Amino acid sequence: MATFFLIIIYLAFISLGLPDSLLGVTWPLMQPEFGVPLETAGWLFMTIAGCTIISSLASGVILKRFGTGNVTFVSCLMTAVALLGFNFGPSLFWLIICAIPLGLGAGAIDAGLNNYVAVHYKAHHMSWLHCFWGVGATLGPIIMAQFISGQEGSWRTGYLTIAGIQFVLVVVLFFTLPLWKKVAAISENSADAKLEFVDNEVAKNIKPLNISGVKPALLTFLFYCGAEATVGLWGSSFLVNVKDLSPSVAAKWVSLYYAGITIGRFITGFITLKVDNRTLIRSGQMLALFGTVFLLLPLPAIFSLVGFILIGLGLAPIFPCMIHETPARFGKEHSQTIIGYQMALAYTGTTFMPPILGFVASYSTIGIFPFFIVAFVAAMLLTSERLNGIMKGKGNIQEGKSNNIVI
Template sequence: LMSDRLTTRFDPGRVTAASVALTAAALFGFSFSTQFWVLCLWAMPYGLGAGTVDAALNNYAALHYTARHMNWLHGCWGLGASISPFIMSQALSSGHGWPSAYRTVGTLQAILTAIVTVSLPLWNKTRKINGGGSARLFDHVPTRAALATPGVPAVLGAFFSYCAVESTSMLWAASYLVSVRGTDGATSAAFASLFVLGITAGRFLAGFVAERISDRMLVRGGFITVGVGVILVGLPGVPSWVALAGLVIAGLGSAPIYPAIIHSTPTTFGAHNSQAIIGIQMAAAYVGTTLAPPLFGAISANTGLWTLPLYLVVLVIFGLVMSEQVTRRGRARAQDG
């Protein structure tokens, strides 16, 4: 939520470098923490850094790069999400303990901070090549004004829904497959991880076709594909491999939604509003990621894990409806010139 004010006062490159440095410091802080409350303290700068770099970098890419690059950017998130468990497992299996894993990732973040800092002149160069002009492009847009922009509540709903589906699927899919489908634990865990790999592979593949397919078509097709995958997961009386395949299909369908919504924001709401709105979108994404999995946990405690596909379908339908409202907003803005 502070990203627009920060990038207006400074510039995206400096904000990104400082934010990555903040997360690196927090990761080292985690690794040296011996009490839970200390971990909680370090979580605050870690969250501030992660949230700011998310919003600043996404807006910079949306303004200055193509849909192809946006999909590949988010595909790299999937690579990191896939590699990090291996770093932790290696640290644990080697006997060095979990702090070693955090120090390893903290070192990688420190190296990344140095790379971003050295590359700062390229950020302004990219702006000039792509017609962006100086580093401070637009005035600060207050959060209240951004929220009052027509279509913003709908895009926040779409973002909330997508991230709710993603996080709930990643955290609960394996439990559902074991408890409801009777799949063995190892297979269930493997296919739950394939959901993330499906997102990663799908984003790299989407990058090759994103220039030929509009952002709104990618979002619409993504939500529909996720819905199909979730329905396959929940179909009664079918072999377990159908549910496993449905999970992979849902992951592939999830791939283009996040980057396409981000990339379309300057076009839909105006480049002068995009940083503020993308910052709010990131906040909505984190709310969905944080609240949706425990909410399903509370629901399933009373109903059973079999309700997971129903829960996900409701979120998918809501996200699709909200995204279609955003599409109508974009068309109206295009007609108004």
């Protein structure tokens, strides 16, 4: 049952990743159709991410009231309906309306499943969970590229197709709802569930933000998601307007960026069996920083593809390893609260940093894209190393003690 349950969780993360990369690759076609400025994509993106922040902050109450299975099912349904709305959207206002359920549907499921896997599963399962997010994020641009490469550039049909895939996942989640209840019943009667309850009771009387190292950890999540989302949203526009690629080719290249994240997380799942999280985080940050050099230098367009792939591979281990490292760094009794804060800062980076680039680019050029990515990745590396220094000074890094039950 535990293995089959993991498959359901992985499917849920595919549905979470499918819509995340669509706006960036379709915007070069959507912008002239709706007759809006370049930076409008940033505001639309901000609407989606802002609603995700709201639902993630409310996820604790929602999950407790309705259960993880029901919340996952409804969230996937909301994103499917929203994507269908993008297909029929006659104006920018309609897209903004559809962006609201798209964002709300992502927040609760993301926070709930991340916390569940961090507490109950080994480190490699956390990497593979986010690998399946990458599967969805990679498939999105690939599917869309097949439709926008035609003479009519039918991005609407692409949204319709991906909405259909989401509805298939909705059906799967609906018929597996009883499984969530069975697993929940087993978990409630286990010793680990009782321990988790005690940890939550202790956490009520503390102020996690006052724990040494928490603030640089939050900033690391802010800059990580800022870098990841900015590449995904503006990478295609950079390739079209600066490297003179067609929208369909640019979409395929951006899909390879997400493929780098996906493949990297799959491989990381095996590497975590031998290498600790901190080493993987640092190595990933250095590789991502190296990849930005290929975007920064005036090299032929093909080097941009290399840069996108290297950045994706570098970013791959950072998010899942940092989430899973949280109990080891700050204690299991604090991890649930701190992971909530980390998710909030992650979505804040996703919400505000890409629009900042869009705003500046609208008054200059999208050619500034590589400079922003270098700045975000460098800032992420600096805050992460600051955190490692604090943890080393405290001497309380408990390697391996955050690994928990199940498989």
